[in-house]
Amino acid sequence: MPQPPPNLPTVKVSPRGATRLNNGHFWVYRSDIVTTDGVPPGSVVTVTDHRGKPLGSALYSSSSQIAIRMISREPVPDFPALLRLRVADAIAYREPIVRDTDAYRLIFSEADFLPGLIVDRYRDILSLQILTQAWDSDPLRQTLISELTTRLNPDSIVERVDPRVRELENLPARASGLLHGSKTATIFNMNGVQFHYDALEGQKTGAFLDQRENYAAAAQYAHGEALDVFCYQGAFALHLAPRCSHVTAIDSSRPALEVADQNATLNHREIEWIEANAFDLLKDYAASGQQYDTIVLDPPAFAKSKRDLDAAMRGYKELNLRALKMLRPGGILMTCSCSYHVSQLNFLEMLASAALDAHKTVRILELRGQSRDHPILLNVPETAYLKCVIAHVSN
Ligand code: SAH
Numbered sequence: 518m519p520q521p522p523p524n525l526p527t528v529k530v531s532p533r534g535a536t537r538l539n540n541g542h543f544w545v546y547r548s549d550i551v552t553t554d555g556v557p558p559g560s561v562v563t564v565t566d567h568r569g570k571p572l573g574s575a576l577y578s579s580s581s582q583i584a585i586r587m588i589s590r591e592p593v594p595d596f597p598a599l600l601r602l603r604v605a606d607a608i609a610y611r612e613p614i615v616r617d618t619d620a621y622r623l624i625f626s627e628a629d630f631l632p633g634l635i636v637d638r639y640r641d642i643l644s645l646q647i648l649t650q651a652w653d654s655d656p657l658r659q660t661l662i663s664e665l666t667t668r669l670n671p672d673s674i675v676e677r678v679d680p681r682v683r684e685l686e687n688l689p690a691r692a693s694g695l696l697h698g699s700k701t702a703t704i705f706n707m708n709g710v711q712f713h714y715d716a717l718e719g720q721k722t723g724a725f726l727d728q729r730e731n732y733a734a735a736a737q738y739a740h741g742e743a744l745d746v747f748c749y750q751g752a753f754a755l756h757l758a759p760r761c762s763h764v765t766a767i768d769s770s771r772p773a774l775e776v777a778d779q780n781a782t783l784n785h786r787e788i789e790w791i792e793a794n795a796f797d798l799l800k801d802y803a804a805s806g807q808q809y810d811t812i813v814l815d816p817p818a819f820a821k822s823k824r825d826l827d828a829a830m831r832g833y834k835e836l837n838l839r840a841l842k843m844l845r846p847g848g849i850l851m852t853c854s855c856s857y858h859v860s861q862l863n864f865l866e867m868l869a870s871a872a873l874d875a876h877k878t879v880r881i882l883e884l885r886g887q888s889r890d891h892p893i894l895l896n897v898p899e900t901a902y903l904k905c906v907i908a909h910v911s912n
Pocket of ligand 1: 724728747749752753768769770794817
């Protein structure tokens, strides 16, 4: 039997945890951990089954419900060396698939075999986010920064901190800030549309890069009068504008709409931005008989956990029902969900039920997901989260 490398601490998992790993998943939950005697938080560990047989190497979190995230099925005596290889692989993976953009996700956690690490590129600025204890080590951060600067030569690297993640991971509070260079603002280009980027502002790491290919798809079908609901900084609206006679876009966040308006100026587009609660506004619009030819619905994740699923489905149905009623014959609905807990089947069933209630005939033009720079790892279902349906709607 191969022996684990002697220098790494060992975490023993239950038969159920071992089965999960043998089925190709990357995670073991705390309830499936047998022993973690003296393992320091955030260590690289050797994982064994309950009999002591090595199953590979992982990052260990002492506080997350996901105690183990695998980094390799082999022993990993030198994690920084593996990190350098994985960064090179992530860059190479994207070379043939990322087109018409200088903003995209460079490293997507498990899907790039670097669990808990996200790196997004916005032209000459890299924005990184760490989601687990292991990445909080300074030497590891230094290795990552040196690898990213050597390979990509960015003007700067910024770390975006989600305070809730640090709390859950039992890490000391830390502010977002520069890790390399001094530049924090730039302009990036996606599908020929330009966007202002401020590395220390905005939601996520600044933009919703996972929708990039869907923006281009939406533009192909858009026509007439368009409504972009949950528009954030205006990405869908700006992609629809060249094809539409008028675009109205709604969001509840004033800071997002301020950037959206600057983006419209940057691209010489006229878009009507409305600060409102989308649920209230759609209700008013529907009541007053407002009609559109193209509607985009891209709400925030309604189901953050399985428990929220019923309420989430009611939210999606209300929005989609109103949108379907407001579409003129021949209209286009582009409807999205970024909740992992809502499956594609759940989402299509919701849409089917909304179509019946709205007395509309809906034909699916495209079933889409996240952009390919957010890879889906076949045996890790959690890596597939974005659903995007493009549909033709008639009476
Ligand atoms: N379509 C955008 C991303 C949308 S993210 C893009 O591709 O860039 C979801 C957006 O919904 C956020 O901008 C958030 O501010 C907004 N939002 C959340 N709740 C809302 C509500 N009740 N009414 C209107 N906007 C809301």
